[in-house]
Amino acid sequence: MLKFTINVRNCMNEIQHQVMAGIHRITRVSLSAVVMILTAGVMAAAETGDSLRISDVIREVVAKNDRIAAARYMEKAAYDKASSAGAWDDPMLMVGVQNLPTSFDFSADPMTMKMIGLSQKIPYAGQKGLEKKSAKAEASAAREETKGTVVDLATAAKIAFIDVYYRRRELEYIKSQRDIQQDILASATARLRTDQARQADVAAAQADLWRLETDILSSEQNVEASQNDLLALMGRSPGSALAPLAEPRFDSLSAPVDEWLSLARDNYPPLRRLQRRSESYRYAASVARRMRWPMLELSGSYGLRSNPPADPLAMEPVMPRDNMLSFQAAISLPLFSARQQNKMSRSMENMGRSAEFEAGQMLRDINAQLTALHGKGERLLRSLDLYEQRIIPADEDAYRSAFAGYETNRESFTTLLMYALSIYRDRIASNQVAAELARTLAEAERFTTNPDDWNLDNPSLR
Numbered sequence: 001m002l003k004f005t006i007n008v009r010n011c012m013n014e015i016q017h018q019v020m021a022g023i024h025r026i027t028r029v030s031l032s033a034v035v036m037i038l039t040a041g042v043m044a045a046a047e048t049g050d051s052l053r054i055s056d057v058i059r060e061v062v063a064k065n066d067r068i069a070a071a072r073y074m075e076k077a078a079y080d081k082a083s084s085a086g087a088w089d090d091p092m093l094m095v096g097v098q099n100l101p102t103s104f105d106f107s108a109d110p111m112t113m114k115m116i117g118l119s120q121k122i123p124y125a126g127q128k129g130l131e132k133k134s135a136k137a138e139a140s141a142a143r144e145e146t147k148g149t150v151v152d153l154a155t156a157a158k159i160a161f162i163d164v165y166y167r168r169r170e171l172e173y174i175k176s177q178r179d180i181q182q183d184i185l186a187s188a189t190a191r192l193r194t195d196q197a198r199q200a201d202v203a204a205a206q207a208d209l210w211r212l213e214t215d216i217l218s219s220e221q222n223v224e225a226s227q228n229d230l231l232a233l234m235g236r237s238p239g240s241a242l243a244p245l246a247e248p249r250f251d252s253l254s255a256p257v258d259e260w261l262s263l264a265r266d267n268y269p270p271l272r273r274l275q276r277r278s279e280s281y282r283y284a285a286s287v288a289r290r291m292r293w294p295m296l297e298l299s300g301s302y303g304l305r306s307n308p309p310a311d312p313l314a315m316e317p318v319m320p321r322d323n324m325l326s327f328q329a330a331i332s333l334p335l336f337s338a339r340q341q342n343k344m345s346r347s348m349e350n351m352g353r354s355a356e357f358e359a360g361q362m363l364r365d366i367n368a369q370l371t372a373l374h375g376k377g378e379r380l381l382r383s384l385d386l387y388e389q390r391i392i393p394a395d396e397d398a399y400r401s402a403f404a405g406y407e408t409n410r411e412s413f414t415t416l417l418m419y420a421l422s423i424y425r426d427r428i429a430s431n432q433v434a435a436e437l438a439r440t441l442a443e444a445e446r447f448t449t450n451p452d453d454w455n456l457d458n459p460s461l462r
Contacts, residue, residue, distance in 0.1 A: 051246040054161050057234060061157045062150060062454050064235030071149040078142035086132025092119040098303060107306040110321055117301030117326070125293035127286075134283035137276050144273035147451040151269055153233060154454070158248075158442040160230040165245045166435035167226050171219040173431060174212060177424040180399070181209045184420060187407060201413040208417065250441035252448065253381065257374040263448035264366050271366070274359035281352030288345035295332040300325070366447055373444045380437040387430035395423040 062068060094117035101108050185205040191197035228238040252260070265271070303324035334341070399419040405411030 050243055052243040053246045054158055054248055057157050057161050057230070058154045058454060060234045061153055065153055065233060066235070067153060068146070068150055071146040075139075075142045075146045078139040082132070082135035082139040085135030086128040086130075088123065088128060089121045092299075093117075094119065094299075094301065107308050110305065110308075113303030113305050113324055115301050115303045117299060119297060119299030119328075122296040122298060124296055125290040127290035127293075130283050130287045130290060134280045134287060137280035137283060141273045141276035141280060144269045144276060148269035148273065150451050150454065151446055151449065154449075154451075155442060155446045157230065157233045158445070159439055160226060160233055161245065162248050162435055162438045162442060163226040164223065164230055164242070165248055166431055166438070167219065167223045168245070170428060170431050171216065171223055173424070173427045174215050174219055177420075177427070178209065178212045178216070180420050180423065181205065181212055183403070184416060185209055187403070188413065191407075196409065197413065204413070204417065208421075248438045248442075250438065250445070252441055252444060253374070253377045257371055260370045260374060260444060260448050261367055263450075264370060265363065267450040268366060268447045269451065271359055271362055274355045274362065278352045278355035278359065281348045281355060285345045285348035285352065288341045288348060291341045291344075292334055292338045294334060297330040297332070299328045299330070302326075370444060370447055373440055377437060377440045377444070380433055380440060384430065384433045384437060387426060387433060391426050392423070392430060395419070395426050399423055 094115070096115050098113045098115050099109055099111040100106065101112065106112050106114070185202065188197050188201045188205045192199065192202050227242055231238055231240050231242065303326070305321040305323055307320050399416075399422070402411050402416045402419040406413065406416040
């Protein structure tokens with residue numbers, strides 16, 4: 001790449017030497033066009049080397065942006081919560097004494113027992129399993145929330161990348177126009193020395209040149225601001241070095257709008273999050289309905305009885321006392337909580353319906369947006385083709401003809417300046433159309449891209 005750049009500079013120096021020597025004076029007319037071609041060649045050579053592509057930027061954003069890290073921790077919290085949902089209630093261990101006299105003599109009464117027991121609630125209605133399903137659906141919604149954050153930041157990074165690229169190219173166009181204005185100023189100055197031009201022409205050419213210098217300063221500021229925005233999204237410090245950017249390329253416009261809509265239906269995270277939320281609410285409603293069922297509780301205990309003290313004067317031997325076993329089954333009667341659970345069930349069902357209707361409206365809104373973006377992209381593409389294939393080449397031909405006519409006194413200075421400014425205006429307009437086309441397709445990809453393609457799976461989340 002370095003050798004190619006040196007060769008380009010040598011070519012430019014040779015062309016300028018020929019112009020100044022007057023070998024081919026008409027080449028001054030097309031010098032700026034040659035500079036544009038050579039500059040484009042340098043940029044193309046840079047893109048084939050260590051250039052930064054949109055895909056590289058997205059990978060860095062996904063890996064380093066702290067908002068995505070925060071969303072991943074929220075997702076991990078949701079999955080941790082879901083893993084514990086639906087667990088049975090802990091068994092109850094009971095230790096105590098039954099029928100102990102106030103004398104605290106364990107052997108005085110035959111019914112005194114040291115007791116140990118165990119009880120367990122049995123959720124035979126199945127609400128625990130439904131609670132787990134509801135929690136898993138909510139965790140899936142949190143997963144889609146993370147994906148939505150990734151898509152939003154990736155789209156912001158794409159747009160920032162597009163801004164940097166096309167603002168840099170606009171800066172190159174302004175500098176190229178400065179070369180054209182320098183040619184005009186040099187020609188007007190030379191003609192002034194032979195009384196073939198007016199002092200006003202030279203002053204006007206100089207003013208236009210200075211005006212371009214202010215445009216360059218403003219464009220440099222825009223480039224710096226957009227670069228810092230991109231660096232922030234990538235997790236880098238402002239002012240960090242940024243490699244040359246490869247031209248943003250989007251092939252999605254070749255697909256019909258119906259394919260866009262199908263991809264959005266399958267991939268758009270906010271839409272999928274609403275679907276998961278609706279599923280979670282449905283399971284929660286089922287849990288509330290199952291809570292109206294009686295709850296079964298099983299318990300058992302083992303009582304240890306002390307034997308009475310031996311009496312040496314007794315005629316019959318003292319019989320040892322048997323230990324005691326107890327079993328119990330208890331069924332709760334939800335006479336008063338049933339109404340509360342009915343209302344809770346209806347509340348969850350209404351929340352589920354709300355999420356379904358919101359998802360339906362979102363899908364219609366997405367259809368409208370994608371249809372509009374697809375139509376806008378097609379029109380911008382046709383406009384860009386007109387600028388690149390017809391308008392700008394016509395501007396350059398008109399300028400070359402006007403420059404030659406000005407040097408032979410067949411065209412006025414005003415006409416020459418008008419044609420020169422037409423090149424500038426249409427190049428900038430073409431660049432703006434190209435940038436708007438790229439932004440339009442990047443916005444469309446917000447809906448159609450599958451975030452899993454960016455390797456979002458993090459082992460720490462599972």
